[in-house]
Amino acid sequence: xxxxxxxxxxxxxxxxxxxxxxxxxxxxxxxxxxxxxxxxxxxxxxxxxxxxxxxxxxxxxxxxxxxxxxxxxxxxxxxxxxxxxxxxxxxxxxxxxxxxxxxxxxxxxxxxxxxxxxxxxxxxxxxxxxxxxxxxxxxxxxxxxxxxxxxxxxxxxxxxxxxxxxxxxxxxxxxxxxxxxxxxxxxxxxxxxxxxxxxxxxxxxxxxxxxxxxxxxxxxxxxxxxxxxxxxxxxxxxxxxxxxxxxxxxxxxxxxxxxxxxxxxxxxxxxxxxxxxxxxxxxxxxxxxxxxxxxxxxxxxxxxxxxxxxxxxxxxxxxxxxxxxxxxxxxxxxxxx
Amino acid sequence: xxxxxxxxxxxxxxxxxxxxxxxxxxxxxxxxxxxxxxxxxxxxxxxxxxxxxxxxxxxxxxxxxxxxxxxxxxxxxxxxxxxxxxxxxxxxxxxxxxxxxxxxxxxxxxxxxxxxxxxxxxxxxxxxxxxxxxxxxxxxxxxxxxxxxxxxxxxxxxxxxxxxxxxxxxxxxxxxxxxxxxxxxxxxxxxxxxxxxxxxxxxxxxxxxxxxxxxxxxxxxxxxxxxxxxxxxxxxxxxxxxxxxxxxxxxxxxxxxxxxxxxxxxxxxxxxxxxxxxxxxxxxxxxx
Numbered sequence: 001x002x003x004x005x006x007x008x009x010x011x012x013x014x015x016x017x018x019x020x021x022x023x024x025x026x027x028x029x030x031x032x033x034x035x036x037x038x039x040x041x042x043x044x045x046x047x048x049x050x051x052x053x054x055x056x057x058x059x060x061x062x063x064x065x066x067x068x069x070x071x072x073x074x075x076x077x078x079x080x081x082x083x084x085x086x087x088x089x090x091x092x093x094x095x096x097x098x099x100x101x102x103x104x105x106x107x108x109x110x111x112x113x114x115x116x117x118x119x120x121x122x123x124x125x126x127x128x129x130x131x132x133x134x135x136x137x138x139x140x141x142x143x144x145x146x147x148x149x150x151x152x153x154x155x156x157x158x159x160x161x162x163x164x165x166x167x168x169x170x171x172x173x174x175x176x177x178x179x180x181x182x183x184x185x186x187x188x189x190x191x192x193x194x195x196x197x198x199x200x201x202x203x204x205x206x207x208x209x210x211x212x213x214x215x216x217x218x219x220x221x222x223x224x225x226x227x228x229x230x231x232x233x234x235x236x237x238x239x240x241x242x243x244x245x246x247x248x249x250x251x252x253x254x255x256x257x258x259x260x261x262x263x264x265x266x267x268x269x270x271x272x273x274x275x276x277x278x279x280x281x282x283x284x285x286x287x288x289x290x291x292x293x294x295x296x297x298x299x300x301x302x303x304x305x306x307x308x309x310x311x312x313x314x315x316x317x318x319x320x321x322x323x324x325x326x327x328x329x330x331x332x333x334x335x336x337x
Numbered sequence: 338x339x340x341x342x343x344x345x346x347x348x349x350x351x352x353x354x355x356x357x358x359x360x361x362x363x364x365x366x367x368x369x370x371x372x373x374x375x376x377x378x379x380x381x382x383x384x385x386x387x388x389x390x391x392x393x394x395x396x397x398x399x400x401x402x403x404x405x406x407x408x409x410x411x412x413x414x415x416x417x418x419x420x421x422x423x424x425x426x427x428x429x430x431x432x433x434x435x436x437x438x439x440x441x442x443x444x445x446x447x448x449x450x451x452x453x454x455x456x457x458x459x460x461x462x463x464x465x466x467x468x469x470x471x472x473x474x475x476x477x478x479x480x481x482x483x484x485x486x487x488x489x490x491x492x493x494x495x496x497x498x499x500x501x502x503x504x505x506x507x508x509x510x511x512x513x514x515x516x517x518x519x520x521x522x523x524x525x526x527x528x529x530x531x532x533x534x535x536x537x538x539x540x541x542x543x544x545x546x547x548x549x550x551x552x553x554x555x556x557x558x559x560x561x562x563x564x565x566x567x568x569x570x571x572x573x574x575x576x577x578x579x580x581x582x583x584x585x586x587x588x589x590x591x592x593x594x595x596x597x598x599x600x601x602x603x604x605x606x607x608x609x610x611x612x613x614x615x616x617x618x619x620x621x622x623x624x625x
Contacts, residue, residue: 078425084424084425086428131608132604132607132608135607135611137424137425138368138424138428138566139607139611141424141425141428142368142428142558142562142603142607143603143604143607143608146555146558146600146603146604147604149555149596149600150597150600150601150604153593153596153597153600154597156593157591157593157594157597263432263433263436266429267433270429297444298443298444299440299441299443299444300440300441300444302436302440303436303437303440303441303444306433306434306436306437306440307433307437309429309430309433310416310430310433310434310437313420313426313429313430313433314416314419314420314430317426
């Protein structure tokens with residue numbers, strides 16, 4: 001059948017339709033259709049640290065999780081609130097430095113510094129981004145791209161917090177087990193938490209702000225307040241990731257404000273599927289290990305993931321997850337016109 | 338006097354960096370984040386043609402400008418055209434292309450101190466008791482001539498007027514038979530050539546290093562944001578503001594703060610007046 005006389009149509013699979021309603025409880029098949037993907041995700045994440053052969057790859061898994069948290073925060077901010085922040089490094093750096101300072105200057109243990117860094121760092125980021133919240137589109141993107149560079153230059157110029165050397169001698173997590181499962185648990189917690197959160201009333205307001213902020217304003221809702229809240233949530237997540245990073249490497253420095261932390265999460269989100277929240281995890285699981293494998297080639301890995309990014313933006317801008325979901329839920333067939 | 342002379346020179350070099358970015362954004366509304374990469378690649382192409390192939394310096398420069406222009410057009414034709422109008426994809430895609438070029442060059446072994454271009458003229462001159470070498474003077478003069486030339490080009494030639502028409506109202510331009518994609522491609526080519534001109538004028542003053550790509554990108558964004566995105570005359574004046582501010586901080590505070598000034602200028606402008614000092618865009622378009 002030539003494509004001129006036919007078109008492809010997509011129809012929901014029967015099992016999908018059945019499991020949408022109460023029928024889901026009728027048979028094991030429908031139940032597993034619903035729960036299996038989620039179960040695989042959770043069990044897979046829990047098993048990952050155990051399955052990794054050595055210390056090096058376990059460390060890679062921790063890094064994957066840290067990037068994932070950052071990518072989820074990007075995805076949430078960009079596709080559920082409509083604020084595209086290119087400043088993942090700003091969150092990581094602020095969180096990292098907060099944790100480092102709390103640990104070295106005040107002697108707090110990692111168990112306290114991580115949550116404290118999330119809250120304090122989140123507040124700092126929100127306060128600094130507060131004047132830029134009315135900006136839209138390119139303008140917000142550019143200003144968030146500039147913030148990490150600014151922070152790095154400020155620390156360098158004033159020579160504060162260890163200057164160019166950074167803070168060294170920060171406590172590690174008590175064991176590799178704690179480190180692994182803390183980050184894995186955080187990923188799962190943020191993933192399900194944000195997924196739930198965007199469907200609540202407040203999440204609806206966020207989505208409405210993204211779609212038409214004037215209309216939300218006209219309904220008497222203070223959009224500045226909600227935008228600030230969204231930025232706080234996203235930056236607290238980023239800062240928490242940064243704090244974990246600091247404790248894992250027992251070091252914090254200017255390179256935490258590097259562009260790597262801004263670009264890789266975005267690349268992961270685009271590849272995995274933007275707006276799906278699970279996509280960023282998928283993207284990070286692909287990108288980070290590949291870039292670790294390419295470590296010997298130096299900067300070639302940046303070339304590599306930038307090329308993947310361009311390719312995906314051009315040819316598959318919806319990402320792997322959306323594609324996979326479509327295949328899982330629908331089937332396609334040719335119909336005559 | 339020293340501040341005045343070096344402030345002017347610094348300002349003109351900033352203006353040179355920013356003009357290409359301003360032009361591309363002004364006409365096609367594509368924030369070309371690969372601008373810095375185009376700047377660097379032009380330097381390396383000139384170096385290769387001149388030092389490796391032994392072409393005369395002038396011909397090498399002209400050829401590399403041509404290469405740059407074609408590169409910019411190809412970039413638009415094959416990549417950016419597909420994401421045009423989607424702000425964020427434009428930024429990410431062009432930035433990723435910039436990363437590919439810059440990090441690819443770094444991987445290709447273009448690093449270290451060995452890459453330099455000769456200055457146009459040796460020797461120096463005293464202006465009001467301050468020694469200034471000829472190359473900086475030539476750079477300043479060419480820079481000012483270039484701005485004047487650009488003004489004439491956009492106001493008195495067919496293509497220039499078409500570009501201007503597109504910058505003002507793309508739909509109306511389309512209705513009058515201006516091929517907007519072709520014009521945007523042309524604008525991208527011009528932008529790349531301008532980046533190349535900046536590179537060939539500024540690079541002989543130092544080494545060709547990959548890192549300068551990022552630096553140039555930030556500076557050109559700073560100039561364009563302060564002047565108002567899309568207004569390249571604004572960019573030219575903003576270059577003078579930032580240029581003098583930078584020299585003043587270097588003289589009175591310290592050279593560490595040179596970059597801080599530029600980034601602070603971006604942040605403050607975006608917060609206080611996002612349309613920039615000379616921007617023509619309506620306020621509503623960019624803030625709520």
